[in-house]
Amino acid sequence: MPTVIPAPHGPTTPLQRRVFYGTAIHAVSLTETEYLSNTLIGVDEAGVITFVERSVASDEVDERLRSLGWVDQAAQLVRLQKGEFLMPGLIDTHTHAPQHLNLAFGQQFELLDWLDKVTFPAEAKFADPAYARRTYDEVVRRAISIGTTTCCWYGTIHPTTKILAAICHRQGQRAFVGKCNMDRNSAPYYQESSAQQSLADTEDYVSFVRSHCDSPSLASSTVSPVKRSSAPTALVQPILTPRFAISCTDEVMQGLSEMMDRDEHLPLQTHLSENPAEIEFALSLYPGIASYTAVYDRFRLLRRNTVLAHCVHMSDDELNLIKQHESGISHCADSNFNLRSGTARVAAMLDKGIKVGLGTDVSGGLSLGVLSSIRAASTASKTICFHERESRSSSLPNGTASSAPSADTVLSADGQSRPAGFFASKHLSLETLFYLATLGGAHVCSIEDRVGNFVVGKEFDAILVQTGQGEAREHAAPAQSEAASLEDEVEKALAGAATEEESEGPGNPALLVTPDEPIERVFEKFLFAGDDRNMGSVFVRGRIIGGARPLASA
The missing domain is CATH 2.30.40.10 (Urease, subunit C, domain 1)
Structure with missing residues (x-):
């Protein structure tokens, strides 16, 4: 424990x-x-x-x-x-607090079936305030224990999401906590009654967090802070959370956009292009629109403080649209493997200068904490390299080299200029993975002036x-002579001698x-x-x- x-x-x-x-x-x-x-x-x-x-x-x-x-x-x-x-501290840019009790369960499903059969039934239980308090208290504590100092939390559609925000505030975690908006295409027992009620409950929730979870920065008596924005400095912040375009009517999407117009510091998080079936469903709701990403752009929800989870199946035009609006992407490789969604092209995102961080996406992801996200992101990037290597070898004659890198440069999200295509065709390095887990996540959350x-x-x-x-210390003990050392160590091995001192x-x-x-x-x-x-x-x-x-x- x-x-x-x-x-x-x-x-x-x-x-x-x-x-x-x-x-x-x-x-x-x-x-x-x-x-x-x-x-x-x-x-x-x-x-x-x-x-x-x-x-x-x-x-x-x-x-x-x-x-x-x-x-x-x-x-x-x-x-x-x-x-x-x-x-x-590690920064988790995408996870679901009410799904933690489902961690490591339901791996046989893809996204839409997983939502219906595993996720929605679990989240519906959070209508009960006592259940929500008991569960959220343990969930936040465990997230902190694995080094998550900042977290973008999805709650549920219920007012009990206020409890999640209050617990983050009490336990001292830096957090962006969102009440989900879901007024269509959800389970009958887990759907908001109307767009008007969804927006009213969201306004009430934002007001609660701003007034009851306020922990502004203290003025330092010894140093002038680095240049900062005028955004609120409370550790716990409300974040608008339309689950995805499928679950929100046009009225809700437009209403959330207007809330962001009234408060430029109110961030938003949502899902985008996680799974092929999801994309097909979303596009069927908006015939004639260019892409899933364009749906969010239509309602002006792509902004500097927007966090887009997954982005697995993205065209270059969609990535350009995200870059244009300076939105950030949460890469959730563990979940994308588990739900068989695919492998996101993180190198392409970085080559376009898009902000990218890491997310655990529990319980789509199978592991707790951002260290697991680092490992899954490494594997995902290597998997992409495998496929690209095989594709190149099958399309190029023996001895033919690929084209030379472009002389153009791109301004990366970290403020450095690099040759176009710098991150392409190679796996993510240790340095890049560590950046995504810390400073990159801070950029995605628009708090890079404070932490990272x-x-x-x-x-x-x-x-x-x-x-x-x-x-x-035993491992560092020098051997005497090779023959004597071998005899001694064989004898110790047969006798079961301890190889290390007991420690705490x-x-x-x-x-x-x-x-x-x-x-x-x-x-x-x-x-x-x-x-x-x-x-x-x-x-x-x-x-x-x-x-x-x-x-x-x-």
Whole structure:
């Protein structure tokens, strides 16, 4: 079971200052990960990163803190041990809170049958407020335990989605929480009574979140924040959530567009082009329209703060439309495999400069947490490479090379210019996957000015990772002579001698590291084999909100 963390004293209560000394890892761009060794990171009483001091020797820490004016500030100094490092919190840009009880169930269905037979019956139960509170409380706690510091949550059509927002607020997670709009083509027992009621309930829900889940940023007394938008700073934000075009009438779609017109900071999330049958159904409702994406554009729902989940079957024209409106895409590879939807062309999205993040899409996805999304996204990109390689080899004569890359350049979502086609025809690198899980997700959620990496002025959303690397001392013992060592070790093996000392480390059998492995190798192993047992402490805006072994205050 996840460690239970007491509710915060209050999201606007000043914190004790903390200084972390050790290793930190963060994404700088789509193609660069920075490994910061012997680094000091200061987090002030507002949860804001005040300084990032690189390459500080261990015996120089006190002197450096004195020069920064932090020695007499009652700051807690946390010295990270070997195998421990800080990384930005993981950002889940698409998941369904009421579906978590269906996790790992229903894999035999494709999307539309899965909705009818598995999902809608589960979501209908959330009409009961007591059931909703019990379930959502555990769902949010588990998401935090696996390192999800920011989450785009889908609720249900019910007013009980307010409970989900309230729980995110109380537990301290940064969250975008949406009440679903569904006034047509849904199960008779799980559909809103009218477009008017759907819009009225949505207005009421947005008002509730804005008034009852308010946790604005505290002003930092030590640093000027990075340039920020004028958007609300509460950790929990309402997000408009038309489930998809199939389930919403034109009146609802138009009404939501008008709500966004009245409030430019009100984001929207929806599904797009997940499954061929879904696309065919959506287009049948709008005869003569160019594409599924054009349906959303018709109602002016493609905006800078729109999050589009899946986007598996997209034409170039549709991707161009998304880029034109600066909308973001949530890539949910695990779900796309499980429901047999397909493999999204993430490289094509990145080559067009579209914002892309990762989503778990529970319970279409089979695993909890964004680490699973990193792994599935890697597999999906390699699968696409397989198909493209086979296609090229069958269409090109032996010895014929493909065409040379274009001399044109494209401005990527991370602000860097790259040659056109830079990401095409190769699998997503470790650096790109890590970016999508952190800073890329922040861009999709339009909060890149606040979180996503360790930049002075941003808020400290982070994970203290513990790999247990410093505990396996036996592996590092030098052999005596080859013959003697072999005899000794064979004898020990026959006798069943212990190979490691007992420890109270992470206890994750999948993550096996030795003391001599460099941090780059340990980090890659963590991304592909780590789990909640390696998440020592989880921070949002500097406050510990979860973790397997939370730091104690000084």
